[in-house]
Amino acid sequence: MRMNVSNFSRRRFLQTSAAMLGAASCAWLPQFAAAAGPDPSRKRSCILLWMAGGPTQTDTFDMKPGHANGGEFKEAETNVPGLRFSEHFGGLARQADKLAVLRGMSTKEGDHQRGTYLMHTGQRPGGPLNYPSIGASLAKAMANRDTTLPNYVAVNPGAFLSGAALGPGFLGPRYAAATVGARGNRPTGPQPIEDSDQLADLGVDFLSLPPGIDQDRHDARLALWKQQQQQFLSGHPSGAAEAQATIFQSAVKMMHPEAASAFDLSQERTEVRESYGRGTFGQGCLIARRLVERGVPFVEVTLGGNGLGWDTHQNNFNTVKRLSEELDQGWSTLMTELADRGLLESTTICWMGEFGRTPNINNNAGRDHFPDAWSCVLSGGGIAGGQAYGKTDEAGMEVTENKTEVQDLLATLCRAVGVDPTTEHYSPQARPIKISEGSPIDQVLV
Template identity: 80%
Template sequence: MNAFDQSRRRFLQTSAGLVGAASCAWLPRLAAAAAPNPDRKRSCILLWMSGGPTQTDTFDMKPGHANGGEFKEIETSVPGLRFSEHFAGLAKQADRLAVVRGMSTREGDHQRGTYLMHTGQRPGGPLNYPSIGASLAKAMRPDFSTLPNYVAVNPSGVLNGSALGPGFLGPRYAAATVGVRAAADAESNEAPANLGVDFLALPAGVDQKRQDARLAMWKAQQDQFLSSHPSGAAEAQATIFQSAVKMMHPDAASAFDLSQEAMATREAYGKGTFGQGCLIARRLVERGVPFVEVTLGGNGLGWDTHQGNFPAVERLSKELDQGWSTLMRELAERDLLESTTICWMGEFGRTPNINNTAGRDHFPDAWTCVLAGGGIAGGQTYGQTDEAGMEVTDGKTEVQDLLATLCQAVGVDPSIEHYSPEARPIKISEGKPVEKLLA
């Protein structure tokens, strides 16, 4: 190791903790003022249901049938459209929701289904495809600000991996991860989940001016190192570090600081990780982040209800309803809902028939996704399953068509091509948008 490499390593060791966390009171007001602007850039929020939610107990219920289960239907704000009784908040905003009841795929394995729904591609081929979050973030916001273009909140520790990755787009388009903070174990059980990004505080005795000077020194040394050590690995390391440095800026760090929100607001979203994740998503959308994914069931496979389906789904549904309905209400109050598209989905559905342990098993044949917000024609269902819920009888929708519809809703042409390392053009989606779902 030469002297330059030694000095570079020492510098990285001493500056690795350099970050900035500060309040920026004017930023939310600026975002709110910009929201009504017709030229405002669009955003997308993916609500990911890890484990595969049961459509029969949520948005495609079968009352009166043996497969119907224990829950009751309730009326919504749209005549004839009914949801589970545990979706009281969403029922009031049904005019903003488009329920896609004809989803049908071929992957009944958690990891394979997660990859398929995030990329539109079946796993196992020679090419590692980017997630829809990475693809849309790149297409929607090719420029980079202090905040990352793609943020994953509380992603599944079981199914994270390549399904949420940037694939052949490279680390520049990787998701920045938000999770339960290290200090959360010191919080009261009655307090909202302590989500955020760790290590975003300047070390004692280091102010912003000194940090900026250190980072300028790092950049000079890094540029010199890259010029003499050109390689993909070195460039990837530099890209990741630069992305982290941008998040260290006080304006960016403040976006993840939920202590800036009133406690009443935090409690309105729900105290769990999903509700607090929806609040972070709102704060990021206000600041122009194009793609945010929030997971419910991220500490495992929450919706994987092979046993005891009904108590688990009741609990998850109430948590979902509180976080999602509050998110839409707050986005609407800030004039952001018309520029924000929301997609609710998991890796597959669950069997309409109930097994001998009061559970429902994996079922990719006929299930449900929901679209909402900007670009979506709400207040409707698209697709239909038979009276037992076993097969799609009308409006069959495959994953490529769903992703193409999502692209169209956020103003991105799904046929836009990104290039693999072999210069092979790859469309964001090869499907066709479902025109009836689009506003």
């Protein structure tokens, strides 16, 4: 049954349907998304696929076949003539017409933490001001007030690098990311699918009421807390007190059944979950799809975060093969499902890490840190796919055409999701700061 929701607001539709369908609401969600997706007034979303550790461009999207730096992998054709990827990207190769590969990225930060901060904020670390991540900035600009869900969600971020780089900076805790992590005893790093017969268990802790506390009792406790908190804030106005109240209120909102159900992957059929891959990245991509179809504007999903998986100083090719297969399955399935629901044209996907890796192979069959010339990829809504923008020399050592800096990348991402990159946010000192000082790359935008 095709559903016509053009005469209803999203909130009105959800309220009416919830009364009729209750626990079976997940059955109509794909139909609703497919009907609402093409609506030009529908809110846009962004999914950042973060590759912690720095992925090797010469073994993924900018291969150098026939050169000594080329390595062990073969270059494979895609559905776009002349555009070639690694042989381990079979799913993405079939959707290359939706991908724009930026092969001319160049930065000056070869340290993991500094590079992670730079790529997330557009700013070099170390100054007096703590800048917001692009997730926080876009969550503020695209905030969806029709949902109890947070506007910025980070799935399985690595503990080592997730601090200030993913933080809200001077925007404050209202725009901080809600974190989804792995639960139970299952390892959280990238794993070969054949080595496990389990699906990674991802979720947010403490979303359900404790035993013995029903909804009425919970509501009474919450009303008492609000009364006491308001009295305290009126007598103790401070940033710390306001921040604590904001964090608590955000947590309470996520306990709402509509919000909590978004993170419950048991509502998905087993075959759907397996199509994304059994690991934390694949299941994270599935959570991203569930959040986007519920109106969340920004979701970040990390691959390799807990052990800096892409930091392949040793044994590069075995590790990258494993990571590439996990990436390909999760990312390609995410795009397919978004397209099937009519949501890909309103969802922009960005693939990136903190830097690239040396084209030359070291004595340990690995590749080292290399910020000089590397790749990022944009796909989905607002992106003119089926192309490579920028070029490196035959050895992969330097950018020879269309060098791209991080501010340009972030400006392009903003424009793709319909946000003016010159939008200004104000620091605590009332200093206006643009989301990005860069120039959008018109050639990869539609």
